[in-house]
Amino acid sequence: MLKPRTVITYGTFDLFHIGHLRLLKRAKQHGDKLIVFVSTDEFNAEKGKSSIFPYEHRAEIIEACQYVDEVYPETSWEQKIDNIKEYNVNTFIIGDDWKGKFDFLKPYCNVIYLPRTEGISSTNLKQVISLLNTIKNSME
Template sequence: MTKILTFGVYDYFHLGHLRLFKQCKNYADYLIVAVQDGEYILKYKPDAKIMYSTEERIEILENLRVVDEVMVYDSVSADTLKKIDFDILALGEDHRGGRFDEAEQWCHENGKDVVRLKRTLGICSSGIKRRLSNDSQRENN
């Protein structure tokens, strides 16, 4: 059995996330989704607007048929990757630089494949947050 791993916050879950997971299944039989810990996010981004707790995001992801396993992570790093049994790391096409380059290098050095997956055009969590914020501001005026 081939296992694929992908990372994300998945707070404002949307169609792009679902399509990402479906793409992952084109490469492997077993999908592991790592969801970033909310406390870790707030430690480094205290102004972050998190809609769902870590536990709620886990519950959402665990109930998707396409997802086989959900785990929590702090940051994408070699230390995190070492602890996970996977064969392929799935990164978004825009996940470049810094920690993503380090993760990709670790994978290559440790016999893991890396695939770059396409984003769903016109949808992203940041855009959803902006739209919700704008709608809220219009309602208050």
């Protein structure tokens, strides 16, 4: 029996949208098993980011996705090599907005940067929501 090909990815996955879904779908096509590490609220704070939804909700949404086999918390930048070794990962996948930033993982597994879905991002959605709230408040 062949050993399953394991793929791993990381992300905040706030305001889950079609770009997230397509990333997970394409990541799963590179292996038999997809493991997703979702950034905790504490780790996001260290990165200077904040999420609309708490970690528990974001992790539950990712866990419900048909392409995802396992979900774990991402608590630090440094955990990736240990995760790759612990879960016998063959391929690390992330969006191409990170191109080159994870090349240090190449001695441990394949590293693939997938193109982002054009026209959508959580950051963009947050900006649109903020603008709509500003317009709404100015009309009251």
